[in-house]
Amino acid sequence: MGIAFRSRRATGRPESRLGRQRRYLAGCEVLDDVKARISVNWAKSEPRNLLDFYLLPAHTFDEKPHKALTADWPPVGTGPxxxxxxxxxxxxxxxxxxxxxxxxxxxxxxxSGSPDEVLDQLLNGEIHGAIHHAKPPPGIRPNRFFSTEQWYVALNTKSSLLADSAVRRALDLTIDRDVLRAAILKHDIEGPNPPLRVN
Incomplete structure (x- = not known):
């Protein structure tokens, strides 16, 4: 069994939400098949008002088939x-x-509102990536684009794709496109995992 949860703690200006979110949540630890411990950095009288929990079946984290990375498969990176x-x-x-x-x-x-659907799409290579609190395109008002919720989802590290720490690090850094862009420029281009291109 896995656990996915979201926090409604992030409020205020979009650019300040993620930092406040990370200061609030200290960690998540799965204790056994029926227990998980979520730690926060300061006490609240009723933390359940701030968190929503979703239990995922064990098969969600089993090895899933992946599409073959052939020459005609579009790369993750894009141009303009x-x-x-x-x-x-x-x-x-x-x-x-x-x-x-x-x-x-x-x-x-x-x-998507369903965390197991997101995991299924991710593990089968059906999406190019995820954007959380990205800067809105020109002409889009921030209050229509940004959400006050941030999702946290456990990834299947037994999967051949997600066992690669560079892939997991890139997924984590998609939270902030500027940070992702800087990290990619420092990545070893000649390594086994070529860098993604973000514009």
């Missing part, structure tokens, strides 16, 4: 892309220029 808000999703379209022609023509990112 234009973004637009379509309902509850963000649509990215390739924007070619004289210096770069991206191999991904378009992709859609959206939030």
């Amino acid at each position: 892309m234009a973004a637009s808000l379509e309902g509850g999703a963000i649509l990215f379209e390739r924007f070619d220029n004289p210096h770069h022609q991206g191999r991904i023509k378009s992709m859609v990112m959206f939030s």
Whole structure:
């Protein structure tokens, strides 16, 4: 069994929410099949008002089949892309220029309310990535784009893809695109895991 939980602690200006969230949550430890301990940095009279819990079945974390990484499979990294808000999703379209022609023509990112659905998509390589509190595209008002909730989901490290610490680190850093961009530039380009390209 796994556990996924979200916190409603993050309020206020979008750029300050994540830091406040991390100061509040100290850690999550699975004690046994039916118990988990979540630690916080300061006491609240009723912490359950701030946290929602979802128990995931054990098979969620089993090894899942992955799509073969063949030459015709679009890379995770993209070149320049234009973004637009379509309902509850963000649509990215390739924007070619004289210096770069991206191999991904378009992709859609959206939030899902079901943590086991998110895990299933992630483990089967069905999504390109996740964006949490990313800077809104031009013309989109922040109060329509940002959420006051932050999701925390356990990843299956037994999976061949997620066993790679560089992949897990990249997923974690997608919380902040500026931090992700800086970390990628420092990554060893000649290593077994080429860096993602973020624009």
